[in-house]
Amino acid sequence: MRRVVITGMGMVTPLGDGVDTNWRRLMAAESGIRSIQAFDTSDLATKIAGEVPQGDKANGHFNVDSYLAPKDQRKLDKFLIFGIAAAEQAVEDSGWKPTDEESLNRTGVMIGSGIGGLETIYETSLVLKERGPRRVSPFFIPSALINLASGQVSIKYGFKGPNHSVVTACATGAHALGDAARLIQWEDADVMVAGGAEAAICRIGIAGFNACKALSTDFNDTPTQASRPWDKRRDGFVMGEGAGVVVLEEYEHAKKRGAKIYAEVIGYGLSGDAYHITAPSEDGDGAQRAMKAALKRAKLNTDQIDYVNAHGTSTMADVIELGAVKKTFGQDAYKLSMSSTKSATGHLLGAAGAIEAIYSIKSIIEQAVPPTLNLDEPDEGCDIDLVAKQAKQRKVRYALSNSFGFGGTNASLIFGPV
């Protein structure tokens, strides 16, 4: 089987623009959660989120003008803007900018989203109702469609290989990386630009997740404390926005062109719960089978995983995932470190799996693991190392990243050094 490595990484998150900014702030135990600034929240139960900080790129903030001309910004939902920006970072980082037809044909794109252009759909529906169909923009549909992230990136760089997209709610980013890696293994492509993008922090997004009783509502006055995976006072997830994109490349292809190689994708496992539309099965069966499938694919024993980047959303499901990790790893669960970076970024839904894959890869490169913020009092049974509050240096040979989505969809990825 062909080997797949990571040669480029890019991200836009509530912690800022770029991998370096993200990792620095993550390891310094900083939070990207704040009071929502983009719209009025007075009638919403949740008034906080992880909004991407807008501002000067030199300060690690996101400046859309550094990625797109104003005339193009108007035609794109925010999820597409984040996806294009993260893809640009990843492609620049990889140095893979071919111009010959064969190379372009062998380079594909697979960037997904959980919901796509939700705010655009909401705003346009108001235009339709208030002003009629003739006022609906010709860019409405191509701004809202999920696969247009892949479409936009392919057009920008001329990448004419497989053009695909994943939609599996909060597991989207992980499935995109795993599926794209398989396209390379099966020789459909030599290089894939893969990841997830999301921008659902808008009134209808918050109202919808509030109606599902999924979001935190107890910490509106102390936003940085709201995302607290495994803590006894957790009361729901905090929504984040942004994108994570990586360049996946066939190992010999990367070696031949002298690319820098960050890590290898060595394991990928998928499963379904067949249980409930929003809740995981209480025995964590789906999560266990995803992790076991990834371990089997990676040909690793449970004692070789040193870091687990948990799905850990700061909901009741945190303990189900922890139980699944204990059942999967047995006594080895007490030797690894597991943390939830959602404690700092909030939950980026379809982008979560992609940014967390990047954090997992960084943990191997840096031999250090990011913290779980706000873990003051672990819930019952949470007795493994959850890296409470402070990052730590430690040996990280292999890292596993979990992502689970509404509908009962699960994905686990395992990364290792080359």
Place this chain on the structure above:
Amino acid sequence: MSDIAERVKKIVVEHLGVEAAQVKEDAKFIDDLGADSLDTVELVMAFEEEFGIEIPDDAAEKIQTVGDAIGFIKSNAKS
């Protein structure tokens, strides 16, 4: 009525991201100003909005240059 041309040109500059100097009356939206078919639909919507008129689809198809737009609006504008 003389400012109609200026208002049309301003809309074209904003929507297509081109320099004002490029927006001559004989400039074609698609061939000279880099618009695609979706851009031209949006431009027509912007003209309708700015001048409070309706441009039927068959008329919109004939608006291919900046001058075509100015001419149509001059003949049809209410204000």
